[in-house]
Amino acid sequence: MLTIRHLTAHYGAAQALFGVDLDVGRGETVALVGANGAGKSTLLRCVMGLVRPTGGSIVLDGDDVTQAPPARMVRKGLALSPEGREVFGELTVRENLELGAIPLALGGAEKARRMEEVFARFPKLGERAGQLAGTLSGGEQQMMAMGRALMAGPKLLLLDEPSLGLAPLITDEIFAIIRQLARGGTTILLVEQNAARALSASDKAYLLANGRIVEQGESRRLLNDATLRAAFLGASTDNPAASRLGAAGLTNIRLEKPDMHNLDFMPPFTTDEQLRVHQLRGLQWTVRHAYEGSAHYRRTFDEAGITPGDITALADLAKLPFTTADDLRDGYPFPLRAVPFEQLVRIHASSGTTGKRKVLCYTQKDLDDWEYFFARCYQMAGVTPLDRVQIAVGYGVWTAGVGFQAGCEKIGALAVPLGPGNIDMQIRFLLDFQSTVFCSTASMALLMAEEIHRRGIADKIAVKKIIYGSERSSRSIRAKVSELFGGAELFDITGLTELYGPGTGIECSDHDCIHYWSDYYLLEIIDPETLELLPDGEWGEMVVTSLCKEGAPLIRYRTRDITRIIPGPCTCGSILPRHSRIRGRSDDTIKFRGVNIYPSSIDTILSAIPGLGSEYQIHLTRDAAGRDHLRLVVERAEGVEVQRGAELAHEAAHQIKRQQLVSVDVELVEYRALPRSERKSQRVFDDRIVDDIV
Template identity: 40%
Template sequence: MSYFDKTIECMSYNDKKNILSKNLKNVVEHVYNNVLPYRKKMDEIGLKPSDINGIEDISKLPFTLKSDLRENYPFGMFAVPSDEIIRLHASSGTTGKLTVVGYTKNDIDNWSKSCARGLYGIGVRKGTVVHIAYGYGLFTGGLGLHYGAEYLEATVVPVSSGNTSRQLMLLKDFKAEVLCCTPSYALHLIDEIKKCGYTKDDFNLKYGVFGAESWTNEMRLTIEKELGIKAYDIYGLSEISGPGVAMECEFQNGCHVQDDMFYPEIIDPDTLEPLPIGEEGELVFTTLTKEGLPLIRYRTRDLCRIIPGQCQCGRTTLRLDKVKGRTDDMLIIRGVNVFPSQIESCILKCDDRISPHFHITVDRENNLDKLTIEVELGPEIAFDEITVIQALTQKLDAAISSAIGIRAKVMLVSNGSLKRFEGKANRITDNRK
């Protein structure tokens, strides 16, 4: 095995603990002295930086919410003078106000390094052609991977999102080995490849780095089969830095968190108590080395668990299991919690004759929630008799109902009729709001 930074990635628990403790004390000191909202939060509960003696004291610290960032828009949570900030990114929330993040020179360097570690772990080296189809701009996806890949001296193709026919031409002609984009855009590319009469053999792709939205293992298998690649999950969020907070290694067994920089905890979202390793709850991050926008116990709203034990690759970093979904994406239908990821995994493994494209609509009729799932037929299905479609609808219906615990109405629709996504997918219409 080779590692980007063996000392850090394979460090023993005790050595890691010392570094984490030292870094946590530093960051707490830093925010207490330089970020007014944090000083207020800590003073309110009578907590001083000197009360934090090691990583085990982390649970004494108050949480940070997305609303803290919004309320202190744009720069109120920044911890350095404004001329130390060399980059700003922002993400738009559903509520409209932007969440703004700022980076110092060291922050950009560490973020690049965190991405580089992940990319190195799947085989990216000097000269590897890396096609980046995440959006460039205020969104962190494109530039984050760009800097990570450049750090490794890979050959970066900064296509950004959009213009799919040009993307296909570049993928083919520049012989990219690594494709970076959202998993939903990968599905779109697969469709377009077929439409243009190409096959996977016309390309030189070996690996895919897919993230910015939660996706299932079933989706992984579909993408791997169709593109003839290994598909890796990458996790990140702009508040914590961007893509590369965690990424899978070649064993595809959970995303390795760069936990010397971004320390993860899993908490019970109701009681806010930390949960033991292996239990599912809300993922919370503390940035241990960030200067511009350090965040303490930031609640990601992502539901996830930390995988117990050590990975075969030899790294000792903590691993995140597949993110089940953002608590914001969770639908409550007739009192039952439903995650779009549960529906996705059913659709992808149910039957070869349907496509991976679907859309969920929730309505309220006569005070009852009604869940409708449109699923696209695959391009090659033979269906001249009604019974074929009926049987397929029933099969999907049964699979989805048993997975989510409530009845959903499944409607098969023509191949290509649902919206395609170049960035993050939006597969839900909730008409109850």
């Protein structure tokens, strides 16, 4: 949108700018930071036409505007909120705002519409519309100066020192508004002496010292790179004045949680061979640990004629017997336990079929490992200590909430642990806390996206990333969620309780795969019918083997999730291998509104209701608004009167709601109305996903 090349400017004989080059892309927020006298305001005034450059060029939307006057710049889509506010104290708030649109000669109706938009964004100004501007507080005057600029409907908004002279709380409010403007699509060039504030609110930044650009780059990189902070921000040195920014007089920059910026949770391996050596060592340790500590594994290994000494290569993994969900339920309440009880510090559980849940136990090392690689998920998604992470997944015996929170705190971001549901509170927290990352199930993300769109607040929230999991979702659903969230970037995160919990993998910024943490577990793909290994690239059932899990190690655990290993390196450059997003299940397990439902649990409920038959079907659909619906079709028992249909349907729906915590529509049909098969009857008809997942 804006291109500046070799710009020079003088005040008389004194030169203020020396060959400045700067670019602002459409939709970007670009920060220009530097000390007093560095030339920041001069640069803005040159762009606005208030100061005539003595050399170089300024190009706006392809047009050379180097010598254009201010009124023409306003008509071309620029507006300036100047340093020091420059309010007209003897005019009212409304009159000050009207001045911003004078060069456009707007009609009365359009001027009134824009005025209402400003009042909607700055409610305090609406309350004081008839008050003299000189009686406003400093923060209110800054809001008015920004509102006056917005009256011009700018394509590019120039903000000059918006936090100057304001109290910290008011500064927070001003920068929240700046982020909202950016979310709404306004392009912003921000001049700010408080570099930490400017960098955290912008996409890229230029460091100006003595009229010259001395550093530039992505704002997050400048904030998070320890070397750059030491060199340019003075935040990692005992002598801030020795830094380049410190030498320019900017010594007031300090960042919270400085140690967090140095953390790197990616594995140290640089070659595939190094990774394979680590994996073999972990596999051998796991097999021995399981054989010596777990009665279940000792029995199954002995039955298979396997001893720990037989594992001498990664290929020997195929010799080991499979572990299934039934093994976990049969071993309830401490299945697969391989350490003494005194070493256990926590349990978590996933859904069960008939009351016996899959319970997994954890040592402290297990929890530390889980926290560490969950932080890796956040790192791969680009989350930093500057982010505010709203966690809208379940807490309690489930692994989701505590996993998301531990990883968030490990990486140093601010956790907002809200839990699932309660849409009004979710929206309120997005607005009040300006959360930048939203974590939820796929269906919750869609529900929130619809509500954000319905309330028209996409430009008032700050969510830039959505990390979702637990349910499969198609490309069209992902696109819809991103759009309604105002362009947020989506990351599909994987995991299961049996293997620590969520966080065992996540898609990278190239968004064509899931990178999985192969230094913590091995992944195989098998044919769910023949149990034969499948080559990379073919779809099949995911089987996992942990490499360092102490409490309840997993050896060739059949997850029932359908995916494929993607061969070759990822374009993102990560050495970690990858698999496709989860396409479905090899059994009939379904996920409905965040709840795992097993057909066998439905069968158990229905069989306890006299008058219902044994045959049923589960039909899952998704309406135009993105809401999932479950219709249960059940046969009446042989000889049961039609008149009892309403009573039986009501009782079935009530029992499913009570035991499975979901609402369903129940439809009763005649005895033998549903098809029979000599093989396994198809009971689940899931029509929610209508396009590709990859």
